[in-house]
Amino acid sequence: MTEGRVNESNGCGFGRRIQYERRADEPPSIATALALAQYYGDDVTAASTQLYDYIDPEALDSLFAETNRGGSRATGTVEFEIEDAVVAVRHDRIEVRPSG
Known part of the structure; x- marks a missing residue:
């Protein structure tokens, strides 16, 4: 399994x-x-x-896939809610934060 770098902020627990x-x-x-x-x-x-259960993983991958001309899609954000969290997916990072 691949691993990126994870940064946590705002203490511990589900408020982070x-x-x-x-x-x-x-x-x-x-x-x-x-x-x-x-x-x-x-x-x-x-x-x-x-x-x-919340978003189609293949569709998410295709939104950030290389274009027909071989370039990457370096702009744009996909944001959705999961249970009590908001997930923001960008081409270079994923952010998860409490909703509300």
Whole structure:
């Protein structure tokens, strides 16, 4: 399993923010699952929150895939809510923060 760099802020518990810096060769869906597991304190292979219950992982990956001309999509954000958290996916990082 690939691992990006995780930064935590705002103390511990569910009030914290997670910022996961995605490697260029790592699919956004995998990076998002890893960031969510870190946020909820779960093992990613046994995570209680399943990404596909909230967003289509293949569609998420395709939004950040290379263009037909070989360039990357370096702009744009996909944001959605999962349970009590907001997930923001960008081309280079995933951020998870408490909702509300």
